[in-house]
Amino acid sequence: MATAPGPEQRRLESLVGRWKTEGWTRETPEAEAQRIGAFDTYEWLHGGFALLHLVDARVGDEKVDGAEIIGFDPERGLYATQYFGSDGPTAYEAELEDQGRRCRVADEERERPLHRHLRRRSQRHHGALGAARRSGKLARLDGHHPHEAADPVSESQDLLRPGEGRFWRGNLHCHSDRSDGMRTPREVVAAYRDAGYDFIALSDHFEEQYGWRITDTRDLRADDFTTLVGAELSSGPWSDRTTYWVAAMGLPVDFDTPPIGDPAETIGWAHDAGAFVVLLHPGLNNLPLGVVDRLPAFEAVDAVEIYNHNTFRSQPDRADGAYMVDGLLERGRRISITAGDDAHFEYPGDRFGGWVEVWAESLEPAALLAGLKSGSYYATQGPEIRRLDRDGEQLQVATSPAHTIALGGAGDRWLDATTVLDKNGGLVSDATFDLSAFRESYCRVTVVDTDGRRAWSNPIWP
Numbered sequence: 001m002a003t004a005p006g007p008e009q010r011r012l013e014s015l016v017g018r019w020k021t022e023g024w025t026r027e028t029p030e031a032e033a034q035r036i037g038a039f040d041t042y043e044w045l046h047g048g049f050a051l052l053h054l055v056d057a058r059v060g061d062e063k064v065d066g067a068e069i070i071g072f073d074p075e076r077g078l079y080a081t082q083y084f085g086s087d088g089p090t091a092y093e094a095e096l097e098d099q100g101r102r103c104r105v106a107d108e109e110r111e112r113p114l115h116r117h118l119r120r121r122s123q124r125h126h127g128a129l130g131a132a133r134r135s136g137k138l139a140r141l142d143g144h145h146p147h148e149a150a151d152p153v154s155e156s157q158d159l160l161r162p163g164e165g166r167f168w169r170g171n172l173h174c175h176s177d178r179s180d181g182m183r184t185p186r187e188v189v190a191a192y193r194d195a196g197y198d199f200i201a202l203s204d205h206f207e208e209q210y211g212w213r214i215t216d217t218r219d220l221r222a223d224d225f226t227t228l229v230g231a232e233l234s235s236g237p238w239s240d241r242t243t244y245w246v247a248a249m250g251l252p253v254d255f256d257t258p259p260i261g262d263p264a265e266t267i268g269w270a271h272d273a274g275a276f277v278v279l280l281h282p283g284l285n286n287l288p289l290g291v292v293d294r295l296p297a298f299e300a301v302d303a304v305e306i307y308n309h310n311t312f313r314s315q316p317d318r319a320d321g322a323y324m325v326d327g328l329l330e331r332g333r334r335i336s337i338t339a340g341d342d343a344h345f346e347y348p349g350d351r352f353g354g355w356v357e358v359w360a361e362s363l364e365p366a367a368l369l370a371g372l373k374s375g376s377y378y379a380t381q382g383p384e385i386r387r388l389d390r391d392g393e394q395l396q397v398a399t400s401p402a403h404t405i406a407l408g409g410a411g412d413r414w415l416d417a418t419t420v421l422d423k424n425g426g427l428v429s430d431a432t433f434d435l436s437a438f439r440e441s442y443c444r445v446t447v448v449d450t451d452g453r454r455a456w457s458n459p460i461w462p
């Protein structure tokens with residue numbers, strides 16, 4: 001018998017810690033997608049020969065509690081687990097794989113800043129949670145830093161494309177005549193479809209003056225074009241200096257009207273309902289960074305619109321939301337980055353100028369929403385970001401032919417920013433960056449094409 005843990009046991013170290021999972025189960029022919037929220041805690045049992053995995057989860061309306069032991073069986077040369085919980089026992093054999101930021105423990109598919117992967121080899125029984133394939137966001141709460149793992153491994157992570165899929169083009173911000181836009185919802189959908197988009201979120205204003213109504217676009221969906229049901233919500237009276245606006249996508253069509261005088265309630269509700277909540281045009285309304293800590297429901301914000309195309313065409317210097325993106329990131333907020341049109345169909349130039357490319361397996365609203373919420377997308381005015389591969393502290397970027405591929409952070413990290421361009425004025429389409437200067441902080445990639453159009457990656461936290 002071994003008297004000390006061997007390398008196989010020590011490799012489990014990379015799982016140790018407390019993990020938060022948010023996401024959706026995959027829709028199957030038998031079951032609709034359900035929202036998942038879970039805390040998973042992995043800790044060593046005495047002696048360091050096996051891990052104890054405690055599950056504290058909610059799947060849809062169901063609460064799931066359980067515990068699992070994960071160990072290595074040297075005779076069979078594989079990892080074995082046994083789970084008992086409110087959703088029944090599960091046992092499976094697994095391999096621990098070095099992989100990108102996706103990790104699979106049992107059937108739970110996770111995104112994580114790690115590089116180990118327990119792959120199920122066989123299974124004797126599994127319960128409801130085990131059967132649910134998870135996708136979504138996983139944030140590490142504590143535990144060891146992955147670089148302290150006992151057994152160094154290659155850490156290639158595909159930051160943009162976790163798993164099977166393709167990019168789908170979508171505009172997350174536009175209006176119809178159900179609020180202050182000029183065209184019917186059907187005409188707006190047709191215009192975007194004809195322009196080569198795969199989906200839109202029609203974000204009509206959800207306001208008293210428009211009858212507190214969510215525009216129901218579900219009957220405008222087709223095989224090759226879909227919609228996310230959403231709305232633009234405001235935190236207060238439009239004339240107030242610190243009112244802010246969000247687009248929330250993934251809302252129920254019977255979304256509640258807020259209490260009188262407290263519209264910000266709807267922003268928190270949207271987040272609680274599982275919507276993807278995007279702070280819109282902070283530059284247009286000149287939302288000061290200094291007030292964000294005291295804005296009502298502001299913690300609900302998942303992403304910031306870094307570029308608003310309608311504003312660019314009407315008040316050009318106010319179209320840029322980068323100050324808010326970097327300001328929130330510097331404050332430690334884990335926000336993503338979007339671009340949107342804010343099209344009202346008031347003039348020809350107010351559309352088709354800022355969008356997102358979402359990586360997802362299918363053009364299902366739930367899959368697109370999961371891609372948005374997990375950050376598997378980029379924002380753009382035209383340039384493509386084709387790959388973002390992270391290997392340890394190296395980042396490899398592949399783009400459409402561009403003038404510039406830049407990596408930068410904010411604040412005192414500006415000296416560490418790096419840019420790849422051709423000094424002779426030619427084009428570049430790939431770049432390799434060293435992320436080590438951004439440790440304990442964040443960085444992000446911006447691509448500029450020869451017409452000056454930009455694309456923005458989501459933030460990377462080295």
Ligand SMILES: [Zn+2]
Nearest residue numbers: 173175232342
């Ligand atoms: Zn708008």
